[in-house]
Amino acid sequence: MSDKKEALPGATDRASANHSFDIERDNPQACNTSIPHDSDLSNPQSQAIVEREPYCRIMSALGHGRQNAIHRNDLMRITGLPDRMLRRHIKELNRSGTVILSGDFGYCLLDDDLSELRKYIRKEEHRARSIFYTLKAARQLEAELGVGDD
Numbered sequence: 001m002s003d004k005k006e007a008l009p010g011a012t013d014r015a016s017a018n019h020s021f022d023i024e025r026d027n028p029q030a031c032n033t034s035i036p037h038d039s040d041l042s043n044p045q046s047q048a049i050v051e052r053e054p055y056c057r058i059m060s061a062l063g064h065g066r067q068n069a070i071h072r073n074d075l076m077r078i079t080g081l082p083d084r085m086l087r088r089h090i091k092e093l094n095r096s097g098t099v100i101l102s103g104d105f106g107y108c109l110l111d112d113d114l115s116e117l118r119k120y121i122r123k124e125e126h127r128a129r130s131i132f133y134t135l136k137a138a139r140q141l142e143a144e145l146g147v148g149d150d
Helices: 014-025 044-050 053-060 072-079 084-093 112-146
Strands: 101-102 106-109
Touching: 053 072, 053 084, 072 084, 084 101, 084 112, 101 112
Parallel strands: none
Antiparallel strands: 101 106
16 A cells, blocks of 8 residues: 555645634634635535534634544534534534544544545444444344334
8 A cells, every 4th residue: 555645636735724723713702604615515505504603613623634633622612512512513514515534533624635535434334334233133133022113
């Protein structure tokens, strides 16, 4: 496997955009709808959700790439959102088309590295398979117990 980064098609240099996030971190109540988003937010549904509170506060606090990741406790403090609500909003952003990476490193937006996108896809597919295997075992137990659909 090569260490060379493969850029996403249509990627631009976002280094300058990452630095503007520091201003938003200092003021969690500020919500700037002209946040420098990923170019993949061309989907009208994605753009609409990102411009609403509290999603814009979350997006303002997120940097691009793992090197600019922010841990959940810091993200909660910056946005003023409790843990469960923050995670729910991040899930909604992901479902609307905004790719927010998460892991031991914290939360961040996808940068121009195609290998990061591939890692994210593999991780999410693994999680989905794990859930289905767990569900399969529960359904087998249901069948053994003779419990049917209600």
